[in-house]
Amino acid sequence: MPELSLSVAGAQQSVAAGTTGTDLFGSDRAVVAVRVDGELRDLDVVLDGAQAVEPVTIDSPDGLSILRHSTAHVLAQAVQQVNPDAKLGIGPPITDGFYYDFDVETPFQPEDLKKLEKAMQRIVNTGQRFRRRVVTEEEARAELAGEPYKLELVGLKGSGAAEGAAEGASAEIGAGELTIYDNVARDREGNEVVAWKDLCRGPHLPTTKLIGNGFQLMRSAAAYWRGSEKNPQLQRVYGTAWPTKDELRAYTERLAEAERRDHRRLGTELDLFSFPDEIGSGLPVFHPKGAMIRMEMEDYSRRRHIASGYSFASSPHITKAKLFEVSGHLDWYADGMYPPMRVDEERDADGTLRRQGQDYYLKPMNCPMHNLIFDARGRSYRELPLRLFEFGTVYRYEKSGVVHGMTRARGFTQDDAHIYCTREQMRDELASLLTFVLDLLRDYGLNDFYLELSTRNPEKSVGDDATWAEATAVLEEVALASGLDLVPDPGGAAFYGPKISVQARDAIGRTWQLSTIQLDFNLPERFELEYTAADGSRQRPVMIHRALFGSIERFFAILLEHYAGAMPPWLAPVQVLAVPVAEPFNDYLEDVVAQLRAAGVRAELDDSDDRFNKKIRNATTQKVPFVLIAGGDDAEAGAVSFRFRDGSQRNGVPISEAVTIVRDAIADRVQV
RNA sequence: GCCGCGUUAGCUCAGUCGGUAGAGCGUUUGCCUUGUAAGCAAAAUGUCGUCGGUUCGAUUCCGACACGCGGCUCCA
Numbered sequence: 027m028p029e030l031s032l033s034v035a036g037a038q039q040s041v042a043a044g045t046t047g048t049d050l051f052g053s054d055r056a057v058v059a060v061r062v063d064g065e066l067r068d069l070d071v072v073l074d075g076a077q078a079v080e081p082v083t084i085d086s087p088d089g090l091s092i093l094r095h096s097t098a099h100v101l102a103q104a105v106q107q108v109n110p111d112a113k114l115g116i117g118p119p120i121t122d123g124f125y126y127d128f129d130v131e132t133p134f135q136p137e138d139l140k141k142l143e144k145a146m147q148r149i150v151n152t153g154q155r156f157r158r159r160v161v162t163e164e165e166a167r168a169e170l171a172g173e174p175y176k177l178e179l180v181g182l183k184g185s186g187a188a189e190g191a192a193e194g195a196s197a198e199i200g201a202g203e204l205t206i207y208d209n210v211a212r213d214r215e216g217n218e219v220v221a222w223k224d225l226c227r228g229p230h231l232p233t234t235k236l237i238g239n240g241f242q243l244m245r246s247a248a249a250y251w252r253g254s255e256k257n258p259q260l261q262r263v264y265g266t267a268w269p270t271k272d273e274l275r276a277y278t279e280r281l282a283e284a285e286r287r288d289h290r291r292l293g294t295e296l297d298l299f300s301f302p303d304e305i306g307s308g309l310p311v312f313h314p315k316g317a318m319i320r321m322e323m324e325d326y327s328r329r330r331h332i333a334s335g336y337s338f339a340s341s342p343h344i345t346k347a348k349l350f351e352v353s354g355h356l357d358w359y360a361d362g363m364y365p366p367m368r369v370d371e372e373r374d375a376d377g378t379l380r381r382q383g384q385d386y387y388l389k390p391m392n393c394p395m396h397n398l399i400f401d402a403r404g405r406s407y408r409e410l411p412l413r414l415f416e417f418g419t420v421y422r423y424e425k426s427g428v429v430h431g432m433t434r435a436r437g438f439t440q441d442d443a444h445i446y447c448t449r450e451q452m453r454d455e456l457a458s459l460l461t462f463v464l465d466l467l468r469d470y471g472l473n474d475f476y477l478e479l480s481t482r483n484p485e486k487s488v489g490d491d492a493t494w495a496e497a498t499a500v501l502e503e504v505a506l507a508s509g510l511d512l513v514p515d516p517g518g519a520a521f522y523g524p525k526i527s528v529q530a531r532d533a534i535g536r537t538w539q540l541s542t543i544q545l546d547f548n549l550p551e552r553f554e555l556e557y558t559a560a561d562g563s564r565q566r567p568v569m570i571h572r573a574l575f576g577s578i579e580r581f582f583a584i585l586l587e588h589y590a591g592a593m594p595p596w597l598a599p600v601q602v603l604a605v606p607v608a609e610p611f612n613d614y615l616e617d618v619v620a621q622l623r624a625a626g627v628r629a630e631l632d633d634s635d636d637r638f639n640k641k642i643r644n645a646t647t648q649k650v651p652f653v654l655i656a657g658g659d660d661a662e663a664g665a666v667s668f669r670f671r672d673g674s675q676r677n678g679v680p681i682s683e684a685v686t687i688v689r690d691a692i693a694d695r696v697q698v
Numbered sequence: 699g700c701c702g703c704g705u706u707a708g709c710u711c712a713g714u715c716g717g718u719a720g721a722g723c724g725u726u727u728g729c730c731u732u733g734u735a736a737g738c739a740a741a742a743u744g745u746c747g748u749c750g751g752u753u754c755g756a757u758u759c760c761g762a763c764a765c766g767c768g769g770c771u772c773c774a
Contacts, residue, residue, distance in 0.1 A: 125769095134702085246701095246769085249701085255699075260701095422773085427770075428699095607731090637737055639733090639735065640736055642735055644736090659732095
């Protein structure tokens, strides 16, 4: 029998012709697929002609994707078992799970998901094998005659457009051959029966048994076929799948933790903000405690901006249409703006126009206003870089389906700055700006970052190629110099210029896009901004847009979730809550609170009629950083006792020392 | 904007197969109060999201709208 030599898991080895991945790794149940010369393949692939083969275990990123993809197939099989008329869309793996889209008469209800889960479990338990079969386009068309969406994918593949067909479509039709996977079960006599089949690139698990009971259907939702609202809406079922039940449990616990931290929930529980229906969707009001957090966030930011050479600006919330015609916003983003208010229009009794009205718009961005400030008088190169900063409140008419708490609001306040500089200054300015941004974010308690570079979308941009290329190159250089990971985001730029965005990971590992630094060669052009250079010539400044928090509301929400409501002392609305052991110590603590307040600490006394234990509980649920307790022992010693958030304590601390401890924790912006 | 689900006291939620409603927490009041997560008792509180329709009668059934939630789409 001919032998072949290949690298098996990194070691050169000689194996018989016809050897499969199963032969090599089948004894290890954790191995669910193989990587053959870089390509993921089914475990039972015949290795003839291969150079190198690596095992893929179920707990590796590739293995998890395969697990989730196979689970998606089982879902589709279950759906067609329950409802043979369901047409299949696509069903790729996604982060932590999978989805599958179906065209069905009636959308899935929660009870349907329960039923489908049961049906899936039965399929899993039968231990079906996934068997790969290469088909020609004609064969595929014949077999999939009843699956219009799959046929469309086959057609797309024929035209070479598969990759762009839809997010996830490549999971069904890869780059290579067209393949169908048969799900093979055994009947009572032990004969093989094809229970189900699906057009699919694979690879898949060797058997559905490996799905075990580590999967769960999460929710259903509508989704447009191939992601376009011009196409029919399919019903999407989301699920999650893990190698073991324990890992599934850990995942659902993570979700529960995220829900406990949800800023909308914490906002209510901690009395920070609300969204009154009377005001309108996406328009929050801040309650005293929330407003205090916000004020601290803003004040600290202002001080840092002053220290870094920023000038401050302030501008109105509405403006005549003309300004947004000049800026181009009405051309590009009128849909995202609140409709105009028409003022000063006069008509005769018969309705004929007597006096032309004027349209005013709520501003969706601050930059046009800042440009007018720049342009209010002649500017010299000696003034550059000119850094205009404003907490500018903007209004965007987000579609009703996307408004989401404070992370996606319709009215929000940007910590917005526009920097006008010369081309020569651009590089240094961007470099110091990125440092400034990252330092400031760290002061708010975030420290795990990566960067994203968004480059031009040719279909949605203005300006010439050379300008874009230069701007992009400078941004990339600065980003790389930061030493942080840089992820490309092709086509993700705004219409007026490329950008770097800072992505931050929070305490439970989620990433948020925070600061953006955008270059803009186009607005200075539109506003005809100029400065006088050293040689007396008129030059056009470069404009840099940057927001650090993005919006205060959104950053507030992110910090709230990051800290799970337990804000560090400097941001906490109530920094100290004084709790007497019993009523006779109210006066004693009243005096302590007065001393703390004199030292600039936000301190309160709990002199309610609640019992001591209840007061401790209230302080805990309100997540107050320092609870100061005093009873007989403390009062006699002129001391107080600390109770910290973790339940630990420090008793008998002299009052003056206690004030110092609290004041220092606030000044140092530490978490406690 | 699209699809689905939801909206009952300040909050979380139960309930009414059509005859106008409950719990816990919170609030108010009274009695109480000495060491680290809920003292006891009483009371008050709802146009059952809004507007229409069906009905003798609608919080309940139907429709529209508003708001919210999960996605899609979008995200300067």
